[in-house]
Amino acid sequence: MNKKKCRILKLAIDVDGVILDIMSPFCHYLNEKFNTNYAIQDIVEWDSFLQWNLPEKEIDTAFNLILNNKILAPLIDEDIPRILELLNQTWSVDIVTAREKENRENLVEILKYHGIVKTIHYRELIMVEKTPPDSKLKHEHDIFIDDNPYLIDAMPDYPEKYLLLFNQPWNQTDIHAKNIIRIFSWKEVIEIIFRYSQERECDSN
Numbered sequence: 001m002n003k004k005k006c007r008i009l010k011l012a013i014d015v016d017g018v019i020l021d022i023m024s025p026f027c028h029y030l031n032e033k034f035n036t037n038y039a040i041q042d043i044v045e046w047d048s049f050l051q052w053n054l055p056e057k058e059i060d061t062a063f064n065l066i067l068n069n070k071i072l073a074p075l076i077d078e079d080i081p082r083i084l085e086l087l088n089q090t091w092s093v094d095i096v097t098a099r100e101k102e103n104r105e106n107l108v109e110i111l112k113y114h115g116i117v118k119t120i121h122y123r124e125l126i127m128v129e130k131t132p133p134d135s136k137l138k139h140e141h142d143i144f145i146d147d148n149p150y151l152i153d154a155m156p157d158y159p160e161k162y163l164l165l166f167n168q169p170w171n172q173t174d175i176h177a178k179n180i181i182r183i184f185s186w187k188e189v190i191e192i193i194f195r196y197s198q199e200r201e202c203d204s205n
């Protein structure tokens, strides 16, 4: 039986907590400043660092230094550029982030620094609003790779889409929706998307 043609699979890949590890340098900055010993494992809820009783001004400064590339945020996995290139050769990869629009150029620069460039590794860099938390899901993508725990509750409203929830200490919520898969590494990203693409009820592209 001939399968019908279907459009190219569109992937939306988040930045912070998925491509870039911004929370390790964040903890490091605060630990140096206040002689504390925080690690990303201590961030057990979204924004739970606000309960560390540290001055909010310093928390803002830490984020600003990281978002403006004054402090280097490392890649979560050194293999990410190779994996993105591979994914973008077969499907359409967009990088989709809720960072502020004015941070766009800094983000392009840090991605470039890590060897991630437009056209080769991704097609578009899309900046979305922070609120509502599901604003990313309104974009025309089939699979989202994200660490934001607020997307978990929203996924049942988008049964045709998938969320690969990148495991982080701040997203340890129970998952019940069928269209969410918790993943623990970038290697799994490739395996799952290849499998999903093969199981589609139509030919890719």
Ligand SMILES: [Mg+2]
Residues within 6 Å of the ligand: 014, 015, 016, 017, 018, 146, 147, 148
């Ligand atoms: Mg994120």
